[in-house]
Amino acid sequence: MPEIARLRTIKKSLAELKLIDPASCITENFLRAQIRAGTIRSIRAGNRALLNMSDLENLIDTLTQPETGRASCEKIRRISER
Numbered sequence: 001m002p003e004i005a006r007l008r009t010i011k012k013s014l015a016e017l018k019l020i021d022p023a024s025c026i027t028e029n030f031l032r033a034q035i036r037a038g039t040i041r042s043i044r045a046g047n048r049a050l051l052n053m054s055d056l057e058n059l060i061d062t063l064t065q066p067e068t069g070r071a072s073c074e075k076i077r078r079i080s081e082r
Contacts (some may be wrong), residue, residue: 006053007043010035013051026060034037046049 008016010031018023034040035049040059042049 007050008053009050010050013053013056016053016057029054 010028014026014028014031017026031040031051032049035042035051040051040055042051044050
């Protein structure tokens with residue numbers, strides 16, 4: 001039998017995150033911005049956005065992974081004059 005999605009409102013999903021990590025700095029505004037940007041999917045139920053907790057956990061895991069293959073920003077490189 002397939003697993004049922006754990007859908008929560010933004011406030012309830014934030015409360016669940018705080019139970020897992022009380023020192024978490026994730027805010028409602030951050031979650032709302034991620035929904036607007038399309039980074040995390042949501043389902044509209046009236047005027048409420050419902051988040052899948054598994055998607056939210058995956059987003060957090062993705063954002064906290066070190067980036068590889070990115071250009072170094074440690075030094076200023078010289079640009080040749082024309």
